[in-house]
Amino acid sequence: xxxxxxxxxxxxxxxxxxxxxxxxxxxxxxxxxxxxxxxxxxxxxxxxxxxxxxxxxxxxxxxxxxxxxxxxxxxxxxxxxxxxxxxxxxxxxxxxxxxxxxxxxxxxxxxxxxxxxxxxxxxxxxxxxxxxxxxxxxxxxxxxxxxxxxxxxxxxxxxxxxxxxxxxxxxxxxxxxxxxxxxxxxxxxxxxxxxxxxxxxxxxxxxxxxxxxxxxxxxxxxxxxxxxxxxxxxxxxxxxxxxxxxxxxxxxxxxxxxxxxxxxxxxxxxxxxxxxxxxxxxxxxxxxxxxxxxxxxxxxxxxxxxxxxxxxxxxxxxxxxxxxxxxxxxxxxxxxxxxxxxxxxxxxxxxxxxxxxxxxxxxxxxxxxxxxxxxxxxxxxxxxxxxxxxxxxxxxxxxxxxxxxxxxxxxxxxxxxxxxxxxxxxxxxxxxxxxxxxxxxxxxxxxxxxxxxxxxxxxxxxxxxxxxxxxxxxxxxxxxxxxxxxxxxxxxxxxxxxxxxxxxxxxxxxxxxxxxxxxxxxxxxxxxxxxxx
Amino acid sequence: xxxxxxxxxxxxxxxxxxxxxxxxxxxxxxxxxxxxxxxxxxxxxxxxxxxxxxxxxxxxxxxxxxxxxxxxxxxxxxxxxxxxxxxxxxxxxxxxxxxxxxxxxxxxxxxxxxxxxxxxxxxxxxxxxxxxxxxxxxxxxxxxxxxxxxxx
Amino acid sequence: xxxxxxxxxxxxxxxxxxxxxxxxxxxxxxxxxxxxxxxxxxxxxxxxxxxxxxxxxxxxxxxxxxxxxxxxxxxxxxxxxxxxxxxxxxxxxxxxxxxxxxxxx
Numbered sequence: 032x033x034x035x036x037x038x039x040x041x042x043x044x045x046x047x048x049x050x051x052x053x054x055x056x057x058x059x060x061x062x063x064x065x066x067x068x069x070x071x072x073x074x075x076x077x078x079x080x081x082x083x084x085x086x087x088x089x090x091x092x093x094x095x096x097x098x099x100x101x102x103x104x105x106x107x108x109x110x111x112x113x114x115x116x117x118x119x120x121x122x123x124x125x126x127x128x129x130x131x132x133x134x135x136x137x138x139x140x141x142x143x144x145x146x147x148x149x150x151x152x153x154x155x156x157x158x159x160x161x162x163x164x165x166x167x168x169x170x171x172x173x174x175x176x177x178x179x180x181x182x183x184x185x186x187x188x189x190x191x192x193x194x195x196x197x198x199x200x201x202x203x204x205x206x207x208x209x210x211x212x213x214x215x216x217x218x219x220x221x222x223x224x225x226x227x228x229x230x231x232x233x234x235x236x237x238x239x240x241x242x243x244x245x246x247x248x249x250x251x252x253x254x255x256x257x258x259x260x261x262x263x264x265x266x267x268x269x270x271x272x273x274x275x276x277x278x279x280x281x282x283x284x285x286x287x288x289x290x291x292x293x294x295x296x297x298x299x300x301x302x303x304x305x306x307x308x309x310x311x312x313x314x315x316x317x318x319x320x321x322x323x324x325x326x327x328x329x330x331x332x333x334x335x336x337x338x339x340x341x342x343x344x345x346x347x348x349x350x351x352x353x354x355x356x357x358x359x360x361x362x363x364x365x366x367x368x369x370x371x372x373x374x375x376x377x378x379x380x381x382x383x384x385x386x387x388x389x390x391x392x393x394x395x396x397x398x399x400x401x402x403x404x405x406x407x408x409x410x411x412x413x414x415x416x417x418x419x420x421x422x423x424x425x426x427x428x429x430x431x432x433x434x435x436x437x438x439x440x441x442x443x444x445x446x447x448x449x450x451x452x453x454x455x456x457x458x459x460x461x462x463x464x465x466x467x468x469x470x471x472x473x474x475x476x477x478x479x480x481x482x483x484x485x486x487x488x489x490x491x492x493x494x495x496x497x498x499x500x501x502x503x504x505x506x507x508x509x510x511x512x513x514x515x516x517x518x519x520x521x522x523x524x525x526x527x528x529x530x531x532x533x534x535x536x537x538x539x540x541x542x543x544x545x546x547x548x549x550x551x552x553x554x555x556x557x558x559x560x561x562x563x564x
Numbered sequence: 565x566x567x568x569x570x571x572x573x574x575x576x577x578x579x580x581x582x583x584x585x586x587x588x589x590x591x592x593x594x595x596x597x598x599x600x601x602x603x604x605x606x607x608x609x610x611x612x613x614x615x616x617x618x619x620x621x622x623x624x625x626x627x628x629x630x631x632x633x634x635x636x637x638x639x640x641x642x643x644x645x646x647x648x649x650x651x652x653x654x655x656x657x658x659x660x661x662x663x664x665x666x667x668x669x670x671x672x673x674x675x676x677x678x679x680x681x682x683x684x685x686x687x688x689x690x691x692x693x694x695x696x697x698x699x700x701x702x703x704x705x706x707x708x709x710x711x712x713x714x715x716x
Numbered sequence: 717x718x719x720x721x722x723x724x725x726x727x728x729x730x731x732x733x734x735x736x737x738x739x740x741x742x743x744x745x746x747x748x749x750x751x752x753x754x755x756x757x758x759x760x761x762x763x764x765x766x767x768x769x770x771x772x773x774x775x776x777x778x779x780x781x782x783x784x785x786x787x788x789x790x791x792x793x794x795x796x797x798x799x800x801x802x803x804x805x806x807x808x809x810x811x812x813x814x815x816x817x818x819x820x821x
Contacts (some may be wrong), residue, residue, distance in 0.1 A: 052703075161785060191796065193751070203762070213776065515816050652791075656784050
């Protein structure tokens with residue numbers, strides 16, 4: 032990959048620098064351009080990513096489809112996130128903007144998105160570390176400074192300190208992976224795993240490293256061993272920041288996990304190493320149940336969405352645990368339905384779907400906060416359908432999609448994961464996912480019922496919300512339905528991304544600085560069942 | 565086991581297992597400890613001891629201290645200190661850059677041609693460090709404009 | 717890999733793991749925000765010792781370049797932590813973590 036391949040990230044970071052300087056201007060009218068600059072930067076980055084996603088680009092780079100998927104996701108969903116945080120950062124109440132720090136907020140947002148966009152383009156542990164931290168560090172500041180309330184600062188300090196701990200944990204894992212292979216290059220580590228697995232089982236140092244990396248990154252995706260922070264942080268942060276948190280670190284964490292497991296060649300099926308995918312599967316199941324069951328007990332909408340975010344991480348972890356194992360009969364690429372989708376393609380599709388629907392739901396909450404000051408519990412949204420039918424409609428569609436109702440993108444996401452589970456001969460996992468979807472329906476429908484069946488407790492004051500807020504909710508909802516009915520473009524991108532993944536870096540092609548990276552893929556039939564045992 | 569060029573040590577320490585290197589280190593530690601403790605004890609025993617108000621002040625012939633030492637500092641000290649730490653650590657990146665400069669490839673810019681990054685020439689290395697310094701300068705200018713260094 | 721490095725490697729790794737473990741225990745046991753942050757720094761130092769030890773063992777510079785990046789990220793985190801701590805202290809006049817537990821389900 033040459034520098035041209037990093038064009039989307041460079042555009043985002045350049046835009047961040049311009050916004051940061053623009054925010055220093057003493058004149059309010061100039062600082063107001065921050066959001067527009069962020070939008071322009073993300074549109075340019077999206078166009079650049081789209082051009083890079085064209086077939087034939089960077090053919091020597093085995094993970095290129097995954098990389099472009101990450102760039103498209105970051106810049107595309109990032110556009111919606113910028114629209115949703117149009118009035119950020121908040122001073123004390125969500126209705127007033129602290130315009131002195133506008134430049135900082137949007138610059139940080141763009142930096143974080145650049146990290147996500149870069150995530151799948153890394154080929155070295157050092158770069159992976161930098162990309163993960165580039166995603167996380169700005170979000171710490173966004174949480175703490177996003178609104179001037181004590182709750183936001185408490186959320187910020189919790190998020191930051193636990194984030195630093197998780198960084199230390201996965202970094203310790205990185206140091207052991209480096210010690211195992213003697214290099215931080217992915218290709219060398221993969222070759223070391225390849226030869227170690229061929230001999231039997233990899234040494235303990237590799238497995239300890241792998242487990243600590245998984246543990247540390249599970250913080251970013253809010254999966255079970257490190258999920259405690261999520262409800263508090265989601266509740267305390269300003270709602271636009273919460274929407275951003277629900278999407279960016281999660282997507283970055285999953286892409287990083289894909290890259291890390293790709294080092295093992297997805298062949299951890301020997302006695303000791305086989306514990307890793309089994310552990311992943313167990314974590315997935317526990318995460319689903321914890322998220323969904325605890326969400327039933329909540330009254331605060333942001334906490335409900337936080338636990339729902341944990342539960343959705345569980346579904347995606349299940350898809351990750353299924354790995355790239357394709358069933359032997361699935362050979363026709365690009366065909367919708369059937370069992371042509373592997374676990375990782377399902378994961379990528381679900382990631383995009385989840386980003387859209389959760390962003391839509393949060394956008395409606397932000398819109399309501401602009402109306403009432405705070406609409407955080409069931410009373411705050413009671414009778415919404417009568418007063419703001421469009422907002423209630425958007426919310427309902429996004430919630431139905433989070434449940435997985437047919438006709439929405441959430442349904443297809445769950446369908447693909449279940450298909451991948453069945454194709455990999457894990458019917459029990461498929462059943463567990465369906466049970467969890469049923470549990471989840473309870474609390475989502477409770478929100479819908481409050482909006483449509485209850486009368487408003489207090490009449491909602493009508494302020495003039497920013498057009499951008501309405502636009503973000505509407506566009507997210509539209510995309511949820513659009514991709515639910517015509518998933519073609521998203522499906523193709525995620526299948527390409529998922530297919531590119533089972534890369535066995537060949538030891539014979541030890542890449543020097545200028546040598547082309549060569550991937551030696553194994554035929555689909557040989558791959559089945561190796562990872563998912 | 566031991567390379568012969570390391571140090572000339574007594575034969576009893578140089579042979580045998582690696583762990584005898586640690587014995588050498590322990591011996592050094594003991595000598596250092598004895599030297600330090602011995603000096604303190606000796607000066608205590610041999611030196612003249614006088615007491616008094618002036619003798620026991622913090623700085624015997626200096627400015628009289630005022631106030632306790634546990635007083636709270638202005639938070640600006642920390643702001644400047646943190647900015648110093650960040651820039652101080654960033655300068656660390658110049659060391660690998662410098663050592664890469666010794667192995668620079670052919671002169672001329674070779675950034676990103678035909679998908680291959682050959683060994684960058686001195687021009688490319690210089691441009692890259694200029695970009696790096698520019699980013700640092702941007703952060704410095706930002707801190708300045710935010711009034712971090714204003715001390716009123 | 718030279719013969720001198722190999723027996724030493726395990727000691728360095730043990731040192732790194734010990735620093736990491738001390739930091740982890742400190743993180744969990746301490747109640748003061750600054751001490752908690754220092755504990756994470758201790759964990760980072762343990763990682764750095766690991767990386768340097770492997771770097772010497774394999775006689776390559778990948779680990780050392782990794783260390784420079786870890787150091788700079790740790791410095792950035794220190795700056796961020798201090799900013800947060802000052803922000804919190806101004807609001808509550810205490811650095812005890814237990815003073816910050818309003819968010820509950």
